[in-house]
Amino acid sequence: MTIELETTAYADPVARSQWWLFRRRFVRHRAAMISLGVLTVIALACFGANWFAPFDPNEQDLLLGPVSPDGTHWLGTDELGRDQLSRLLISGQISLKIGFAVALISTLLGTAIGAVAGYFGKVSDQVLMRTTDLFLIVPQLAILAVALVRWGRTDLTIILVVSFVFWMSTARVVRGQVLAIREKEFVEAARAAGAGRVRIIIRHILPNVFGPVMVNATLAIAGAIVTESTLSFLGFGVDPPATSWGQMLNDAKGAVGTSKSYLLYAPGAAILFTVLCVNFIGDGLRDAFDPQNEKH
Amino acid sequence: MTDPDSNPPEPTDLEPIPLQRSTPPGTGPLLSIRDLYVDFATDDGVVHAVDGVSFDVYRNETLGIVGESGSGKSVTSMAILGLLPSSAKVSGEIIFDGRQLRGASEKELQPVRGQRIAMIFQDALASLNPVRSVGRQIEEAIHVHHPKVGRRELRERSVELLSIVGIPNPGDRVDQFPHEYSGGMRQRAMIAMSISNEPDLLIADEPTTALDVTIQAQVLDVLERIQDRTESSIMLITHDLGVVAGIADRVAVMYAGRQVEIGSVDDIFYAPKHPYTEGLLASLPRLDRRADKESRLHRIGGQPPSLIHLPSGCSFHPRCPYADAEHGCTTRRPELLEVGIGHRSACLTPDVVGSVLGGSTFGEST
Numbered sequence: 001m002t003i004e005l006e007t008t009a010y011a012d013p014v015a016r017s018q019w020w021l022f023r024r025r026f027v028r029h030r031a032a033m034i035s036l037g038v039l040t041v042i043a044l045a046c047f048g049a050n051w052f053a054p055f056d057p058n059e060q061d062l063l064l065g066p067v068s069p070d071g072t073h074w075l076g077t078d079e080l081g082r083d084q085l086s087r088l089l090i091s092g093q094i095s096l097k098i099g100f101a102v103a104l105i106s107t108l109l110g111t112a113i114g115a116v117a118g119y120f121g122k123v124s125d126q127v128l129m130r131t132t133d134l135f136l137i138v139p140q141l142a143i144l145a146v147a148l149v150r151w152g153r154t155d156l157t158i159i160l161v162v163s164f165v166f167w168m169s170t171a172r173v174v175r176g177q178v179l180a181i182r183e184k185e186f187v188e189a190a191r192a193a194g195a196g197r198v199r200i201i202i203r204h205i206l207p208n209v210f211g212p213v214m215v216n217a218t219l220a221i222a223g224a225i226v227t228e229s230t231l232s233f234l235g236f237g238v239d240p241p242a243t244s245w246g247q248m249l250n251d252a253k254g255a256v257g258t259s260k261s262y263l264l265y266a267p268g269a270a271i272l273f274t275v276l277c278v279n280f281i282g283d284g285l286r287d288a289f290d291p292q293n294e295k296h
Numbered sequence: 297m298t299d300p301d302s303n304p305p306e307p308t309d310l311e312p313i314p315l316q317r318s319t320p321p322g323t324g325p326l327l328s329i330r331d332l333y334v335d336f337a338t339d340d341g342v343v344h345a346v347d348g349v350s351f352d353v354y355r356n357e358t359l360g361i362v363g364e365s366g367s368g369k370s371v372t373s374m375a376i377l378g379l380l381p382s383s384a385k386v387s388g389e390i391i392f393d394g395r396q397l398r399g400a401s402e403k404e405l406q407p408v409r410g411q412r413i414a415m416i417f418q419d420a421l422a423s424l425n426p427v428r429s430v431g432r433q434i435e436e437a438i439h440v441h442h443p444k445v446g447r448r449e450l451r452e453r454s455v456e457l458l459s460i461v462g463i464p465n466p467g468d469r470v471d472q473f474p475h476e477y478s479g480g481m482r483q484r485a486m487i488a489m490s491i492s493n494e495p496d497l498l499i500a501d502e503p504t505t506a507l508d509v510t511i512q513a514q515v516l517d518v519l520e521r522i523q524d525r526t527e528s529s530i531m532l533i534t535h536d537l538g539v540v541a542g543i544a545d546r547v548a549v550m551y552a553g554r555q556v557e558i559g560s561v562d563d564i565f566y567a568p569k570h571p572y573t574e575g576l577l578a579s580l581p582r583l584d585r586r587a588d589k590e591s592r593l594h595r596i597g598g599q600p601p602s603l604i605h606l607p608s609g610c611s612f613h614p615r616c617p618y619a620d621a622e623h624g625c626t627t628r629r630p631e632l633l634e635v636g637i638g639h640r641s642a643c644l645t646p647d648v649v650g651s652v653l654g655g656s657t658f659g660e661s662t
Contacts, residue, residue, distance in 0.1 A: 185417055193409060193415075196440075
């Protein structure tokens, strides 16, 4: 039995698909796997809350008022007597939706802009990168506020508008990477093999940019959740009765330093753990996508 | 005074001719380069990287191109495929199978690249995409030119190609990544990729320079076997005369962007007619000569010239043991002239070559 195991260890490598290799590397990344589990639990709890939330998140009980966490209200209630646990779960739906959708859209937009600017250079580079700079210097909150007032404050408009001010860092990172990678010999080899520009960008250059893009995307998820909180604080967030983690924090802003400060902990911790999990998963994905990473 | 028949008008019009054949396919040389110049404008002046090069590559032959670093070998090959940056000024004619390639658009060149003319690069690790498996890259090389070939057939083809170039266990190796291959295997994988469409011309740019000697021999052997199989032509760019002697049919020698000599392997190795070629050969270590004080390795004195400020006349004259103002070596630029059948040299005094270093350096008398 032992001998058999040893011969397998020295045998020629078995043919394995790239997807299989990718998955193995990811599964071996412990922090990423734990984070994926935690995030899955958070997401399931939030999106399943419509069925199993202990109370109606918007039902007020003014006579009850704020109560500290106890057996009935695990996370307590706010001034209006609303159950905090139920509100936390329902809020998570909008926060998670905004976080992931903004990261997805802004990453796609930023990658496309950065890749075109970096690969084609010259005029397109100048135009695209100066546009990027323009977006970076314009006060973003002002733009967001004006746009949200103009087009209404639904989750869709928030996602689109926030994405629109979140793509710049990805674009700059991708451009820089593409500038370096397009000079690599394998790109020239691909040209010498007759590959066209689109194929070279998509098949040869972008896969090599995956790591930094992934890191940026995870940062964007965190940033979008925080930006949404800021907007809520300023009164430009989702319309009540809809609510988000940021909205909950802002509702509780008066509780700082009082006996009701427990109202801040739950949404704060929810944001913290979500962002942390997303960062670890991004780390794991980046390592898994690097075929030279074969540490066991 | 001029007879229109014996003195045809010089082709002054160097505008790119559209990709249509001027000679029927399958006749004449496969690749014909005439008066190729490549200039790069830099802050210090114009670099004449390739300075008037003309040669032919015939069907099913191997042409070796030798010269030291910076002599314009690689730039010539890049010019053929139109891979030079747009800052390069290219003039002259590059006729491939009767079609003008110089000045052709990317769109016109793409079907030629990889399908009719394929290139093998020196640094195989750098030339393979690190994040894609070797098999996928070979499959892509076929797919680019034959988009209708199905997935399964592509995979079978790439496994077959890997076995042709002598990769052990190709069925397993096909899914591995470049960094999992050894140096020699990577170079063979590159070769597999370049021959995937059975090109008419393989340009191998220093294919063995980064490899140790035993692997060099294997790679050259693979190239020779492939040539026998597909009857393709090979343009072998190298600075290693030993490699050229082993595999080439004809040899072109370049110095400072100019072509100084071209001829059959025997002509070049046994009867060089240019002092630079002679110097190169004399500087090779010889097993059949004793290493005593008298026969120390020869070296060519001086430095290769700056490609911005080339010496007047023959660019080799400052380092040439035969240079002689009387012959105009310092003032007149020598042209590539016939010195034997199929043997041309750009030297003003080809007949005295050999008198200083003691006759043919690879003489039969040894």
